[in-house]
Amino acid sequence: MSSSTVSLYLDPQIRDWVLFPITVVMILVGVLRHYVVLLLQSPPKKLPRNAIREQRALVRSQILRATSANSPLPPSYYKAISQYLSQAFVDGTYLKDGPPKGDAPASAPPNPLTDPNAMEGMMAGMKTQMVMMVPQMVIMGWINFFFQGFVLIKLPFPLTLGFKSMLQRGVETPDMDVRWVSSLSWYFLNFFGLNGLYRLILGGENSADSSRDMTTPFAAAAAATPQPGQAQDYNKLFKAERDNLEFSEGLHSWVAKDVDTRILKKYGRLSADVK
Numbered sequence: 001m002s003s004s005t006v007s008l009y010l011d012p013q014i015r016d017w018v019l020f021p022i023t024v025v026m027i028l029v030g031v032l033r034h035y036v037v038l039l040l041q042s043p044p045k046k047l048p049r050n051a052i053r054e055q056r057a058l059v060r061s062q063i064l065r066a067t068s069a070n071s072p073l074p075p076s077y078y079k080a081i082s083q084y085l086s087q088a089f090v091d092g093t094y095l096k097d098g099p100p101k102g103d104a105p106a107s108a109p110p111n112p113l114t115d116p117n118a119m120e121g122m123m124a125g126m127k128t129q130m131v132m133m134v135p136q137m138v139i140m141g142w143i144n145f146f147f148q149g150f151v152l153i154k155l156p157f158p159l160t161l162g163f164k165s166m167l168q169r170g171v172e173t174p175d176m177d178v179r180w181v182s183s184l185s186w187y188f189l190n191f192f193g194l195n196g197l198y199r200l201i202l203g204g205e206n207s208a209d210s211s212r213d214m215t216t217p218f219a220a221a222a223a224a225t226p227q228p229g230q231a232q233d234y235n236k237l238f239k240a241e242r243d244n245l246e247f248s249e250g251l252h253s254w255v256a257k258d259v260d261t262r263i264l265k266k267y268g269r270l271s272a273d274v275k
Helices: 012-040 049-066 075-091 116-146 161-167 183-193 195-202 219-224 234-249 259-266
Strands: 151-154 180-182
Touching (some): 012 116, 012 151, 012 195, 049 075, 049 234, 116 183, 151 183, 180 183, 183 195
Antiparallel strands (some): 151 180
């Protein structure tokens, strides 16, 4: 009898006591993980007034430059605001720590090991990673201990032999049809394939899908941890913004320039030849 005619008949209890429990447990663990991550996330700290003022001053200048080509401000107002911001950037008026002193040494980048904010971000990222990794390790151990070597389901579509090692982990049978799926492979299929269900249940920005973080270990911790030298030096940013403001003054064009003449021409009250 050729291997192509060999068929397997699964006990229905495998479906009821192995296939469904693994799937349901992984879905419930993902939902629970989402809410545990939400509980572990600390609310963002409020910035002091001086820090907000420092950031908003830079944004205000950027908006002023971005609208210089079609500015709603008349030339006199635009020039007054631009010169005021330029002088304030030179004097350090908007710096949260006040104007820099001439003999003060350049501030070194903060050390993440001594910075409380950096340590809190690092610990938050590590706690999130533990919530992501520990349940998956427990589920994998549970499947390997109780259901090792189980064949759970047969896929209804043909596959090439290249999928055999992926779908039949833990079952070393060279003559088995590639469409059969082992218990450990079913775990991995659920691990990488349940994200769509999580988005349907919990929304797009959910923390249930751990495959994104498991593929890059400690990615969340690295993202949440400020690296040395990442702190923005607003004194340098203000000086660069001052040069940009001076350049944008030459590009200023008032959007309401000759608006009366344009309206009269548009409605035929003035000849098009009149400038």
